[in-house]
Amino acid sequence: MPILQWLTRDEDTRAVRSVPYRLLQEESALSCGDPDAANMLIHGDNLDALKALLPFYAGRVKCIYIDPPYNTRSAFEHYDDNLEHSKWLAMMWPRLELLRDLLAEDGSIWVSIDDNEVHYLKVIMDEVFGRKNFTSTIVWQKRIGPDSRAILGAAHDYIVVYSKNLEAFKATANKIPLREDQIAEFQNPDNDPRGPWTSSSNFSAQGFRKNQMYKIVTPGGAEYYPPEGRCWVTIESEYFRLLKEGRMWFGRDGRGMPRKKTYLKEREGQATWSWWSNSEVGHTQESKKEIIALFGASNTFDTPKPERLIQRILHIATNPGELVLDSFLGSGTTAAVAHKMGRHYIGIEMGDHAVTHCAPRLQKVIEGEQGGISKSVNWQGGGGFRFYRLGPPVFDEDGHVREDIRFPTLAAHVWFSETNAPWKGKGKSPFLGHHDGKGYALLYNGILGDRRPDGGNVLTRSTLQIIREAAAKKAPTFDGPLTIYGEQSRLGPTTLARENITFKQTPYDVRARR
Structure with a gap:
């Protein structure tokens, strides 16, 4: 596959390795x-923030x-958008790598961009x-x-769309609702008990299939064969089934070309195509009016996106309760729309408008703000969000975990470094879980009591028994090898081997995953 070369490519494609794991406070x-x-x-900086999210949200x-x-070579009030191509690529590559790692197997990424x-x-x-x-590539x-x-x-503008796994995404993607003008096309001229319907104008298909080359006699006596170079779309027995069920239409006089009915109640929606008109999903004037209504005419963004555009994307790509991420949050549109649509969300913004725009906007949403898509989704308010800033690195310059890190944070990093998967555990159980036939446990920060040798941070026969009991509660059928992280082990090599245990010392054996 051809690849793109630029001045700092080698450095940029390795940049993720040098990004520290930071705390979120x-x-x-x-x-x-x-x-x-x-x-x-x-x-905070979205590169650092994305790396900080990996142990908790990778693949979710x-x-x-x-x-x-x-990169339009023009200055924006809230962004320095004047980057050379190489600098723009250097900015995008490591962020795309981290976004890929955060994406679920059936997930998708949508990137707004222009011709530049x-x-x-x-x-x-x-x-x-x-x-x-x-x-x-959607044209908006x-x-x-x-x-x-x-x-x-x-x-x-364009919206470039990729999937983590295209087939998995296609299996879960949603169709978009029919427009009012499309719904109006459904009629019921024959009082069909199944309700309004429309009919396909062509009951034939291109090509020749011998078992689809039969004569159709309409209720009014007209006879039809497939047009030249075509065949009927179904075999004859299937046609008779449709006819018996009243799903065929031959015009009001019963002599027209055969047409198959499609009922409104059977249409969950329609597949969208790559041309999205401003009448369907909004335009820049609409989005600016939305921002002015929220923040006033003197406090607007230059390039906001309309809520209807984001609504279309989230409708296709997600269902209520699923997780949405925007790491260039801007004025907060993605988070606001996700909130109103009942999706969970993570929004990242490095500028001061995370405080001056995003947080106040989401507070207005919680209070029941009625702009944008609110009326169309019957938004009444509610919910909440938590505001975070980037804290210090989890690991020191030697790659070892800092000793003042709390148990849940270290547990997530232990789990992620061992399994390459996010830790979903809660509470204070020393048994973190099992993955691919292996179990993992952590004795740290007084998780079982205190810091004395016979307390919660040292592997002894008593703390091993507590781990085994915790494992039995969380995973009754698990009986595989166990990796235990702790301050030190009082069990000898023979005992560890007999118990099928690998012991690793904290903080020294917990290293930043590159």
Whole structure:
């Protein structure tokens, strides 16, 4: 597969390894609403924030939407958008790598972009996500009229879509609702008890199949054979079944060409295509009006996205309760729409507007704000989010865990370093769980009592018994090898071998995963 070369490519494609795992520290004064709502707003550099999320959310995010700087060589109030191509690529590559690792197997990533970088973006996303997982390039009609300042004014932006696994995504993606004008096409001229219907204008298919080349006699006596070079779409027995069930239509006089009925109640929606008009999903003027309504005319973003556009994406890619991530949150549109649609979300924003715009906007949503898509989804308010800032690194410069790290944080890193999967555990059980036939346990920070040798941080016969009892409660059928992290072990090599235990010392044997 062809790859894209740029000045600092070798350095940039290895950049993720040098990004530290940082703590996420809640600032409760900026959190709002229900603290158990599982929604996060993170203020800080998104590269560091994405790395910090890995031990907890790797492989769990159903939909990622990002609207990165477009590299348009113009200055924005809230962004420095004037980057050379190589600098833009250096910024995007490591972030795309981390976003890929956070994405669920049936998840998808949607990236807004314009003509300046769309082709470069496509090539590096082919490499990061695999060309076979390219899903679509959507053309969004962002304007309602031509730009009088340009000879050929840009009427559109792109949304480049990739899946973690294309087949898995296709199996779970949702169709979009029918428009009102489409619903109006469904009629019931024959008083069919199944309700309104529409009919396909062509009951034939291209090609020749011998068992689909039969004569059809209509109720009015007209006779039809397939048109030249075509055959009927079904075999004859299937046609007679449809006819018996009243699912065929031959016009009001019963002599028209055969047509198959499709009932409104059977249409859960329609598949979308790659052209999204502004009448369907909104435009830039609509999005600016939404921002002005929220923050006032003197406090707006230059390139916000309309809530209807994000609603379309989240409807296709997610279901209620699933997790959405936006690591270039901007004014907070993705988080606001996800909140109103009943999705969980993580929003990351490095600018001060994480505090001045995003948090206040989400607070308004919780209070029942009625702009954007609120009325269409019957939004009445509720829920909550927790506000976080990036804290110090989890590991020191030698790659060892810092001694003041709390148990849940270290447990997540132990689990992630051993399994390459996020830790979903809660509480204070020393047995973290089992993965691929192996069990993992952590004795740390007084988890079983105190720091004395016979307390909770040292592996002894008594603490081993507690671990075994905890494992029996969490995984009654597990009987595999066990890796135990602790301050030290009082069990000798013979005992460890007999018990099928690998002991690793904390903090020295817990290292940052590169």
